[in-house]
Amino acid sequence: MPETLPAKKDNPGVIFPPPLLFLGALAVGLGLDTWLPLTGDWPRHEIANAIAFGLGAGGVVLMGWMIATFARVGTPVPTYKTPRAIATGGPFSFTRNPAYVGMALIYVAVALGFGRAWTWVLLLPLLMIVRYGVIGREERYLERKFGDEYRAYRARVRRWI
Numbered sequence: 001m002p003e004t005l006p007a008k009k010d011n012p013g014v015i016f017p018p019p020l021l022f023l024g025a026l027a028v029g030l031g032l033d034t035w036l037p038l039t040g041d042w043p044r045h046e047i048a049n050a051i052a053f054g055l056g057a058g059g060v061v062l063m064g065w066m067i068a069t070f071a072r073v074g075t076p077v078p079t080y081k082t083p084r085a086i087a088t089g090g091p092f093s094f095t096r097n098p099a100y101v102g103m104a105l106i107y108v109a110v111a112l113g114f115g116r117a118w119t120w121v122l123l124l125p126l127l128m129i130v131r132y133g134v135i136g137r138e139e140r141y142l143e144r145k146f147g148d149e150y151r152a153y154r155a156r157v158r159r160w161i
Contacts, residue, residue: 010082010145011141013137014133015137016133017079017080018099021126021130022104022126022130025123025126026119029111029118030116033114033116033119037117039117048112052110052112054109055106055109058105059101059105059109060106063098063102065098066092066099069089069092069098072089072090073085073087077099079134079138086142086146095158095160096153096154097135097160100160101160107119107123135159139154
């Protein structure tokens, strides 16, 4: 009897779990600043700390709101699971990617709070990897899966903010 191939998994096939991309970039940036610093310590300032706290808190709130919105429409959060519906309410009414905006806010908050140059150097490459290795794949997948419904949503809501 011929062996059958397993059905292709019904998910976007992102290159790596997004939270691990953000955490990995932070870890590499902080590590490089320990072993191969680009500059000395940045001066600590109460205003920078307050901004970092606000950005981090905003990122956490945005991600929590996104998770609650996904739960309401019955779509799982992990990118390797199959979405059941397109979330268009809550934070998805002003950004198609509130999780990645939230993670980016938290990343910037940590970079600002620690004041380490390498974390800033790695931010743009990280965002490019997320844009093309995660978001691009998700967008193509959602268009195939949900067709006109997703195309209409994409036409009215921006990718980032």
